[in-house]
Amino acid sequence: MRQVRNSIVVAIAVITGIIILVGYFIELPVLKNLRIMLLHYAVIFIAVALIVGVVNLVQVHWKKFQNRQPGGVYSLILIISLLVTIIVVGYFGPTSTPSLWIFSNIQIPVASSLIAVLTVVLTYTGVRLLKRGLNLFSFLFMATVLIVILGTVSFQGFRIPGLSELRTWITQVPAVGGARGILLGVALGTIATGMRILMGSDRPYGR
Amino acid sequence: MNYVYLLYIVDSGILGLGFVLIFFFMMIISAIIVRRRDEPLLREIPTYSKLKRSINLSVESGQRLHLSLGSGGINYMQGGSALAGLSLLKRLYRMAGLSDRPPVVTSGDGTIGVLSRDCIRSVYEEVGVREEYEPTSGQVSGLTPGSYIAGTLPVILDQQVSTNILMGHFNSEIALLADASERRGSLTVAGSDNITAQAVGYASTEDLLVGEELYASGAYIQASTMHVASLHAQDFLRWAIVAVILVAGALKLAGVL
Numbered sequence: 001m002r003q004v005r006n007s008i009v010v011a012i013a014v015i016t017g018i019i020i021l022v023g024y025f026i027e028l029p030v031l032k033n034l035r036i037m038l039l040h041y042a043v044i045f046i047a048v049a050l051i052v053g054v055v056n057l058v059q060v061h062w063k064k065f066q067n068r069q070p071g072g073v074y075s076l077i078l079i080i081s082l083l084v085t086i087i088v089v090g091y092f093g094p095t096s097t098p099s100l101w102i103f104s105n106i107q108i109p110v111a112s113s114l115i116a117v118l119t120v121v122l123t124y125t126g127v128r129l130l131k132r133g134l135n136l137f138s139f140l141f142m143a144t145v146l147i148v149i150l151g152t153v154s155f156q157g158f159r160i161p162g163l164s165e166l167r168t169w170i171t172q173v174p175a176v177g178g179a180r181g182i183l184l185g186v187a188l189g190t191i192a193t194g195m196r197i198l199m200g201s202d203r204p205y206g207r
Numbered sequence: 208m209n210y211v212y213l214l215y216i217v218d219s220g221i222l223g224l225g226f227v228l229i230f231f232f233m234m235i236i237s238a239i240i241v242r243r244r245d246e247p248l249l250r251e252i253p254t255y256s257k258l259k260r261s262i263n264l265s266v267e268s269g270q271r272l273h274l275s276l277g278s279g280g281i282n283y284m285q286g287g288s289a290l291a292g293l294s295l296l297k298r299l300y301r302m303a304g305l306s307d308r309p310p311v312v313t314s315g316d317g318t319i320g321v322l323s324r325d326c327i328r329s330v331y332e333e334v335g336v337r338e339e340y341e342p343t344s345g346q347v348s349g350l351t352p353g354s355y356i357a358g359t360l361p362v363i364l365d366q367q368v369s370t371n372i373l374m375g376h377f378n379s380e381i382a383l384l385a386d387a388s389e390r391r392g393s394l395t396v397a398g399s400d401n402i403t404a405q406a407v408g409y410a411s412t413e414d415l416l417v418g419e420e421l422y423a424s425g426a427y428i429q430a431s432t433m434h435v436a437s438l439h440a441q442d443f444l445r446w447a448i449v450a451v452i453l454v455a456g457a458l459k460l461a462g463v464l
Contacts, residue, residue: 021227025220046282046318053317053347056324057358060346070365111353118379121386125411128389132413141409179402182418186400188444189422190287191230192437197290199234201433202425204293205322206329 010200017198058082081106144170226444233440238432240439247426247435254396254414255427261370261394262302262428270369271308272299273362275384276323277375277399278315278355285376288400288421289319292374293326294434295424299372300330305339313348313362314375315355320347356380363387373397374421377404385411398424419445 016038023035061075069075089099126145129138150160151167196202241247265272276292279285299310304327312323324345331340348358363371364387371388373381377399385408388395397408398416408415416423419441425434458464 022224025224025227027220042282046280049317049321050350051317053320053350056320056342056345056347057349060343063343071361074361114353114357114380114383118383121382122379122407122410125382125386125407129410182402182405184448185418185445186288186421188441189291189419190284190400191227192234192419192441193287193290193294193422195227195230195234196425196433196437199231199433201431202290202294204290204297204326206325 006206009206010203013203013205014198014200017194021194021198054082144175230440230444233443234433234436237436237439237443241432241435249426249435249438252416252420252423252427254416254420255424257394257414258370258372258396259428261396262299265369266303266306268369269307271366272303272310273366273368273371274299274310274312275359275371275373275375276312276314276319277373277377278349278352279319279376279400280316281318281322285400286319288398289314289316289375291422291424292372293319293322295372295374295428296323297326297330298425298428300327301333304330305334305336308367309341309344311362311366311368312345313355313359314345315347315349315352317347317350319375320345352378352380356383359384360387363393364391368393370394370396373399373408374416374424376400379403379407382407382411388412 019031020035020038023031058079061078064075065072065079085102088102089096092098126142130142132138147163147170148167151163193202197204262272264270274292274296276289276296277285279289281290296310296312303310312327314320314323324342327344328337328340331337346358346362348362349355360383362368363384368388368391371384371393373384373395374397377384377397378401381397381399381404385395385397389411394414395412396414396416397404397412398421399405399408400421405415405417409417422441423434423438425431426438455464
């Protein structure tokens, strides 16, 4: 019975994938309508998955608080904050003054703090790269970082001659070329992953 | 060549569909060749060799593995990298799921969270210990990139993780995860579809999966026929694209295009 159920699940995934893929490339009205209908279903599933995700988040943090794991108090604060936000936004509406107050005075400062910490960590990461041992590639990496930073800023209106042009050349020629090469690889990898799922040989959704 | 005809081919999607079909046939041909070989022919990627060793060591020493699937959802292009991570997840659970400290998986999207739990449950069912499954092994740590990182940091810092595998869609915030992992003395293997995350990953970790290497996890860790075949098809088409770019460049220089 389980085998039959698994085969049905794989068949649904494969057929849906093929309809969406072919419908994307070929403009047939029947295929187009079917594709749009399936995509609408997908949007509903994604919205439900979002709710499931929030429930899972609460489950994980409640368990952490109950088991008195390190940082359990923060988990309780997270759950209380989540409930307060849901009640406030649900009662007053997402664009009301209390909802916007939460957004402007809690969420934005917390996100900004994370970005601030990230700036420090990125600087430290650069130093750690040099500490790991300087080779040709790490030297090129750090030299490029320095040229791009120094070529972007000016010191009291003074710019090092030629550095800005060198920065422009680096960001527009070798950096773009390299990025495109990597993105081509990523695109091929994404196609390969999609093809394996379409063929049913890769099943990232259970058995 | 008539340019109007060329533009029609590009616009109509025939070119895209043709590319996908070529990829499909290349995979089938490669699969037949791979089946005939005793050993799959794969180039050495040191990061995967290190990861394999680290997974085995973690299982033996009873330490935890952490797989971070990033904050991309399957409804976007970024979902491809998370799907590659999910393939690895099944393998990780087959190897370490029954240990005292089973791997922990974090994701920043509802759909990927559901899929990760489904994969974990299926592995427990496969080995006949369905009751061992815990829904909290596949965690949704946060639903925005920032909150995801903030929610994942305690997993790396507090759960005695020996290996952190960051495989999915990240931005520059990947540096925070790699830094936390480094501070705990854990091995960090990072791979992302995002260029910024790859650049930051290069500086913050010694074991980076660059570009398409991220999608090769199935071939290197699982070594199943279709994974290896898709990798060969990928390599063949990459060389074909390189040839097309070079020929087009030469024609452009010659003034033909």
